[in-house]
Amino acid sequence: MPHTMTPDGIGIAYQVRGEGAEAPLLLLAGQSNNHHWWDSVRDDFHGDRSTMTFDYRGTGASDKPDLPYSTELFALDAIAVRRPRCRAGRRLRDLHGRAGRPAARGAPSGPVRALVLGCTSPGGPHAVERTDDVRRSLAQTQPGAARQALLELMYTPAWLAANPGPYRTLGDPGMPAHARRRHLAAGNQHDAWQLLPGIGAPTLVVHGTDDLLNPAANAPLLADRVPGARLHLIPGARHAYFEENRAVASPLVLDFLTTVPLP
Template sequence: MYTTTPDGTTIAYNVKGEGQLLILLAGQANNHHWWDGIRDDFHTGRATLTMDYRGTGESDKPDMAYSTELFACDVIAVLDNLGVDRADVYGTSMGGRVAQQLAARYPQRVRSLVLGCTSPGGPHGFERGNEVRRSLAQADQGAARHALLELMYTPEWLAAHPGPYQTLGDPAIPAHARRHHLTASGTHDAWDLLPDISAPTFVVHGSDDLLNPAANASVLAQRIPGAELHIIPGARHAYFEEFRTTASRLVLDFLTTATDGEIS
C-alpha cells in the first residue's frame, strides 16, 4: 500500500495480521525486509506495519535533506492514511531514533514504545570506536561487508546461517539516498526530547554491540521517565534476529504488560 506525505513523497508500507497495530521501524538505509526473519513472531493477536523509508524500497527517493524527525512525520502520514489513532512502536538501530522522535513529538499516537540497539545521538550518545569506523570504511567492499556482518552477528551464528541477510542495507538504494540516511542518523540528537516521552518504554540492547555501543541503552533508560531496560548477554547489533527467541518474547511480554487493561 502507499500514501503521500505532506511534501508530496510517496511512502510504501505493508500491514500483516490482525489486532492492535505494532509499527516496526528498520535500521539506516534499510527497507521493510529488515523484519522478514522475525515479523511473524508478533502476529499473536496483533497486526504489524512495516514501511520503506523514503529513499528505500518502493518509496520515493527524493534528493533532499532527510532527518529522523522527517522519517517520523512519514510514519504519521502512514497512520493517518490507515485511519489509526494510536499504535505500539518498535524501532531498532536508526529505527529506534525515529521512534524516539515519534514518541516525543506525537505522544498521542504512541501507545507503547520499544527502543532496540539505538542511541539518543548527539553529545550524550556513545559513538562506535575508531577501529569499527575504519573497518566499515575499507575500500575493499567485500572486506567492509564482512566487517559489518561481524558487527551484526556472532561468528557462530554466521557459520550456521550463510545468508541471504536482510540487515545490510537496501541493495537498490541510490547513492544520494544512502548519504541522506547516513546524515539523518548521524545528526540525530533527541536528548532534550527524551523526558517528554510519556508512553511506557522498554529499552533492549545486545551486550556485545560495538556498532551502537550498549552504553547507549542505559543512557536512554535513565533519560526516559519510567523506562525499563534489558541487556541480552552475548548479543551483537542484530540481537533481534540472532537472539529472536529471547528478544521477541521480551518485547511481546512488555507490550502486553504495558497496555494491560487498556482499551485500544
C-alpha cells in the same frame, strides 16, 4: 503496494500483515534499510495483532528525492503511515523501533500506547560513539571487506556460520547512491536528547551487551532519560539481536506490550 503521503509531499510505501484484536504494532527498520529488515521475525508478533512496516524515504518502494534527510523526517514517514490505519478505525498504538532513532523522534507525536527502543542512542554530544577501529573497519575499500565487517558487527561468528544468508540488515541494495549518503548524514546529525523526557508512553529499551556498532553504553542513557523506561540487556548479543536472539527478543517485546493497559 499501498502508499501514503507525508506532509512534505513524499510518497511512503507501507505493508500490513496479520490479523488480531490487539493494537497493531508498527515495526521500524534500521536506517538505510527497507521493510524486509523484519522478514525473518515478523510472524513472531502475529498471534494477537497485525503488524505494519514501511519503507523510509530513499528506500524500497518509497520516493527517493535527492534532498536533505533527517531523523525528524523519518519520524514524519512513520507518522504518515499510522494515519491511514487510524482513519480505518484501528489506531496504531505500539511502536517497535529497531535502531529506533525515528521512533524516539516520533513517539511524542502520538497516538503511541507503548514504545520499544532497540539498540539505538540519544545521538548528539551525549551519545557514546563507536570506536575509531569500528569506523575504519566499515570504511575499508577492498572488495567485500566493509560488508564482512558489518556482518561481524551485526552477528556473532557462530551465528554467521550456521546462517549463510541472505541477510536483510546490511542496507537496502536498491538504494541510489544519493539516498544512501542522505541516510548517513541524517544518522550523523541525530540528537533526540531534549525530546526523550517528553516521551509519555511506557518504554522498553533493549540492547545487546556486545553491540559495537551502536555501543551498549547508550542503552542506560536512554533508559535514564525516558521517564519510567525499562532496560533489558541481552548478554552476548550484537547489533542484530532481534534476529540472532529472537528466542529472547520477540517474547520480551510481546510480554512488555501485554503489560501496557489499553487506554
